[in-house]
Amino acid sequence: MNAFGGSRTALRLPRPLHPGAWWLWALGMATAASRTTNPLLLALLIAVVAQVVAARRTDAPWARGFKAYIILGLVVIAIRVVFRMLLDGQHGTHVLFTLPEIPLPEAAMGIRLGGPVSLEGVLAAFYDGLRLATLLICIGAANVLANPKRLLAAIPPALHEVGVAITVALTMAPQLLESGQRVRRAQRLRGDAPGRVERLRRIVVPVLTDALDRSLLLAAAMDSRGYGRRAQVPTRTRLVVSALVLAGLAGVAVGTYGLLDATTPAALGLPVVAVGLLLAGVGLSVGGRGVRRTRYRPDPWRAPEWGVATTGALVAVALVVIGGINSAGLHPSVQPLEWPTLPPLATLAILVGLLPAVLAPPVRPPTPRRRVAVDSSAASSTSTTGRGARASSGSDAASGDDIARPPVVVEVRT
């Protein structure tokens, strides 16, 4: 761990990891998953991801959805296998059983339902389904580990307005639920409305009216608190921005065409898309420079973040490279049937993905070994998931002027 700089204690203090780092790691793992259909490797990948989730998940509301993603993965596999059984297009030699055949009408291109179900077909569908399920689970891991609100706070300036709209939405949503319950209760005081629609209307209309009325108050509050202050952008810059964005979009359009139609030279595909995106990106960032604002306590990007993100990238690159050299181990054959094996290099690469379970700072403070708890009464009540935990990281506090020092809570769990 010390290889990533910073002292051991600095790494171990609990703080939430930058959400971007979790996403980069998860996307790396997902990329790795997309490169193989080997069920053993995929199972290992799922195990690795699940282990990291178990080690670094908080008890925040968004951190509870991992199970849903696992179920979703199982559903995906089931859909694949069932469809393959019903609509098997390529027969294998090992017939498991035969379903009754139902011929479909002419319009259905002579598709027939049922027929012999081969082991090869089912296995191929299972492998493929498992790969997609693994991808989903990797993304689920990111959803569970990364705080969506902090992710929103890290949005680039060009998208500031959209970010604000979504922030407002996230803030309002629980309030709306409460106001819906309140209105429902109140409406019963007028007697039960005849019919379900009428009852729904009696809830929807007051809630919606109330919410929209409040949006005006919110807008006034935002205006008078300085929202939307922008530096004057000179006309020439504005023209340049427009030109950049439009040229970039044109590039992306051409590049997309190139990607889709491979009869065009390969250079017309990805490179042109990349150049187009770059142009548009530069345009956006120049346009976004007019937004003058600062960020309160931004999530730091330090050694643990580098470590977690690099881990993901390493796993992805390793699997891509291994697949490029020898793809046989990554894609076990189903025709002819073959037992999948664990290729040692790929296995090792996937195990690297386990590192964030230790690299990322813990979500709960470590149990003190030598020192006695300083003030356990003050410590135990503070939540470890929110900002309370971050107050103790200390180093991002303002520099040494005469600050009314924040009541830094020494969090010690015994």
Add this chain to the structure above:
Amino acid sequence: MITFDHVSVRYPDADHLALVDVELHIDEGELCLVTGRTGVGKSTLLGAMSGLVPHFTGGHLSGRVVVAGRDTASHPPRELADVVGVVGQDPLAGFVTDDVEAELAYGMEQLAVSPAVMRKRVEETLDLLGIAELRSRPLRTLSGGQQQRVAIGAALTAQPRVLVLDEPTSALDPTAAEDVLAAITRLVHDLGITVVVAEHRLERVVQYADVVAEVLADGSVRYGPPAELLRDAAVAPPVVHLGRLMAWEPLPLSVRDARRRATVLRQELADRPQPLRASVRPSGAPLLATRRLSVTHGAVVAVRDVDLALAAGEVTALMGRNGAGKSSLLWALQGSGSRHSGSVSVDGRDPAELPAAEGRRLVGLVPQTPADLLYLESVAAECACADQESGQPTGGCAALLDRLVVGIDHQAHPRDLSEGQKLALVLAVQLTARPQVVLLDEPTRGLDYDAKERLVEVLGELTSQGRSVVVATHDVEFVAAAADRVVVLADGEVVADGPTAEVVVASAAFAPQVAKILHPEPWLTVTEVADVLRSSAERVAP
């Protein structure tokens, strides 16, 4: 600091001016109290200071408004954000983020304050307003008073030189309002910040004000020192009314001042007959009776074994701090709220066992946010709907409404009504079902003195028709004027129950201003004092 130079404002599509030729000058470090009846343009005056009028609302402003040297014509609100902080009525509606720290920092982020300075100011503000322990709480879970203090803090972090507050306590209960107003006066005294506050709970702020600006009905504004201006202002707290009655000079603005002036009055009143209050009412069988009524919310016992009997022709005030179980009790009495055990009987029937439409013929409830009951596009439509759902002839509700409140526009959208009018509309809707027992939950929230007076009259009418009325409220002045009987709840149990004067005069928390001034004499309102003085004067005269 703030200068209005012949300012007039006209909103788009309006046929009259909202403000007419306003001349106003507020010096640095002053606390300016803006008063006036509801709907006369107080908000426009405050909005003009922050630039929201007309930049945000649209409209035409003639004349010049200069705040801290900046002309609002060339500075939209966002360019004034570093000199003017704005706090609105409903703090929750103005929050952009969802936890306390982020909200405090939001304004500074927009002003591009450097991160180190932001961090420092957030910590200072947390301490200044005494909200440090709330720092990582979601704003939604805070109480109203805490939310309003966060909103003030959020305006302060930008270190404005002027703080503009538009009725900051109108949506709060008195305890929370007290907290907020204490915080505001501390800002004036400790930080020297210029504060402009529109407020209708004058009794709490007027003694701290340096200037009072009164917006008159025609949109013009007059301003001056409080003691002078309040002598004939349209809106005044009870202490001022008593002062005017007694022609005290200079006009007392606080209970302390008035009490020192009232020595003679107290002696005089001591010999007079006690005010005629319905302390003992002849009542037969109670209209509504509960037996060991209990309400639980999860593991919390909100109401515990309450036995209550409500007589016809009686206004009962239900008092107690937030969370004492007032609302739970009202909802349980009405029958649509949850109930753990016990029974309610109205005419031998239990409203909870009847369908909702039947139950409301026995007991009508006006909830804390009356607008929740309204969902149609016009007052007339709401009234027609109320007639229909109560099985009454058409026009009944509309006629009732006109009796409750004068001059309501039946084509208006219910949401555009003032708080008092909304309350009247919902009360009319509920009364259309002709319930014998009427329950009101915090009806005085957001009402000005006039609307409260009107409500007192309305409650009097209701009881004279043989109904029984229960009002859950924090408003001691209202209780003093309206209630015959006070029931104090604490922790879900009844801790005091008796005639208003008995319960209220002895209490430090629930005594109205007049009772505090005249203690130990049991007079509660200026009207009572005026009546007794007049009657004795008449007796002396012949």
Add this chain to the structure above:
Amino acid sequence: MALGWQPALVLGVVSLIGAAMFAWPLLLQPPDEFAHTSDAPFVFVLILPMLLAVVLSEVHRGGLDTKALAMLGVLSAIGAVLRPMGAGTAGIELVFFLLVLAGRVYGPGFGFVLGCTTMASSALLTGGVGPWLPFQMLAAGWVGLGAGLLPCHRLRGRAEIALLAAYGAVAAFAYGFVMNLWFWPFTLGAGTQLSYVVGAPLLENLHRFVLFTLATSAWGWDLGRALTNVVAICLLGPAVLVVLRRSVRRASFGAPVTFSPGTASAVPARAVLASALPASSAVAEPVDDGTGASPLGRAPGDRSPPSA
């Protein structure tokens, strides 16, 4: 809230590219075993978020002021709350109903952004962020955009409700269709008779896809969504439209903001007012609230300036 030409152009171009990305299974033309072709869908997953960023940033700069932004946030919140409500039952999705009505009332640009922000907020609330999110955002954006582009702006009453209900049904099917199309090769995998065949002629793949849609989602999710839309628009539409239109009126978007300097107090105040106020533009000179003296100025197009 009309869109300027530039945001409209950007929106058009991005929609075109986006459409190609949705329809990639039909358009993909690999001659042989070129490696980069099979990567196309994965590349698209990376490109689309950036395209969305470009278009959202442009539309915002092109005419959504603070009031519109706050409304956007509130309506997105309502959508995000409504979305998971019927998720258990087949296709009962109330989001689209609100999206159609809001698009109609607030216009195409707002409708598009609302579709995007609704999906994004809902995903953030429920932990559903993933590669599919940009596609959902774009498709929902189109639903809102289309509602804003519906003809007959003066239409009111039953005719308008009928128009919106019909559009709602079409939009619900279209949304399901494009989302299915994009994910079809992944849903089914290769090898079944309804599977996507790389490089097969467009019509053949389209045929397979139509059969696949008919066999799977068309009669469940899509039909459910369409019915929900129609029923909700017919029953709640009139009331909700009134509420939304009232909010537009109350917000007084683009209401003229004008100032006139006070005249010297030598003139009697009433006289000054009489001359300055009753819409006599000779005295009331409109002041654009950002030019000149303002130290920071204001964003271009932040609010439509009063027409001087």
